[in-house]
Amino acid sequence: MGRKIRLGIVYGGKSSEHEVSLRTALSIMQAVDPEKYQIVPIYIRLDGSWVSGEPAAALPNSVDALRLAAKPADAAAAGGGTGQLIAAGKQAKAPILGLTEQIDVIFPVVHGPNGEDGTVQGLLELADLPYVGSGVMASAIGMDKWMMKNVFAQAGLPQVRYLGILRSRLDAALAEVVQQIEDELGYPCFVKPANMGSSVGISKAKDRTQLIEGLKLAATFDRRLIVEAFVAGxxxxxxxxxxxxxxxxxxxxxxxxxxxxxxxxxxxxxxxxxxxxxxxxxxxxxxxxxxxxxxxxxxxxxxxxxxxxxxxxxxxxxxxxxxxxxxxxxxxxxxxxxxxxxxxxxxxxxxxxxxxxxxxxxxxxxxxxxxxxxx
Missing domain, CATH: 3.30.470.20 (ATP-grasp fold, B domain)
Structure with missing residues (x-):
């Protein structure tokens, strides 16, 4: 290209990994070659609203600068065409994002649910924008540990024994679930929400009391849980x-x-x-x-x-x-x-x-x- 690459960085998001995403975005913005890239910050607040910043003239020097270097997306600018990103949400927020400037490629660094799980990737697919990383399917599988393990099993990849547990079954038959885990996996074991990253909501259970506590903790983050056998490795x-x-x-x-x-x-x-x-x-x-x-x-x-x-x-x-x-x-x-x-x-x-x-x-x-x- 005869001009700088306009690199949109999508960061933040509605998840417990919001702060992690901000740190990732800051690291990328500080590392890119300013002679090669024009950064366009695109921030997703914790409440789910989207704001787009002016192309950064200078690199931000703190996470707080990423929160401040953004302005509400111009709803009136929402139109169509290549390089425009339009997202519709709840009526009170719609449209929640409108970018009228040309974007060459998006680097989405929204970690965890509502970002890394294929949701943002699907939005970018609809907008016909190039983006860094895996597509919708791979992102979704990579986020959902239960589905991931099923795919690994189908591919014949070696992995530890595991059980997938629905929160509704946990609510209805806790004793039965605990007994099944003890019979099939034993102690110690790991309990995880299926759709969380950065080890959020994960616990190691060494006995029945810790197992029940771990199941309840994981169930606060997701309706799908995964329990894995321990391996000394x-x-x-x-x-x-x-x-x-x-x-x-x-x-x-x-x-x-x-x-x-x-x-x-x-x-x-x-x-x-x-x-x-x-x-x-x-x-x-x-x-x-x-x-x-x-x-x-x-x-x-x-x-x-x-x-x-x-x-x-x-x-x-x-x-x-x-x-x-x-x-x-x-x-x-x-x-x-x-x-x-x-x-x-x-x-x-x-x-x-x-x-x-x-x-x-x-x-x-x-x-x-x-x-x-x-x-």
């Missing part, structure tokens, strides 16, 4: 980058100071150590890379993902834990550090992701949309 992670010919990063290890890698450890340090590259045998690193590519292909991911594993060192056995289709870019985030160790620094990583978004969008334009009318 090291936590290993790898990054994947690309569309249909993806590459992998080095393998990193999470050495948690707590019993598991929770929200505090991920985003506030909390004594957790990240070992990059991981001190593991080469055959384990090779197998992780191969399995990560299978995971990526199983959900039809694109752009980027981080794939997490457990390695039972004693048995030399790997288990796929989960895939994160929009990993964070905070100072404590594993994904950019994994690729930095692989020789792709942060700024170049963003450049590649933008290029992959444009590539994927261009490929999609080859699809025939209209069918011939039937006689």
């Amino acid at each position: 090291r936590e290993l992670e790898i990054g994947v980058l690309g569309n249909e010919q993806p590459i992998t990063s080095v393998v990193g290890e999470v050495i948690a100071s707590k019993e598991f890698y929770d929200y505090e450890a991920k985003y506030k340090g909390a004594g957790t150590k990240l070992q990059i590259p991981a001190n593991i045998p080469q055959h384990v690193a090779d197998e992780i890379a191969a399995l990560a590519l299978r995971v990526y292909q199983a959900i039809d991911a694109s752009g980027l993902s981080r794939v997490d594993f457990f390695w039972d060192e004693a048995a030399d056995r790997l288990y796929v834990n989960e895939v994160n289709t929009m990993p964070g870019f905070t100072p404590y985030s594993m994904y950019p550090m994994l690729f930095a160790a692989a020789g792709i620094p942060y700024r170049e990583l963003i450049d590649r992701l933008v290029a992959l978004a444009l590539e994927r969008h261009a490929d999609k334009q080859r699809n025939q949309i209209a069918a011939e009318a039937l006689e």
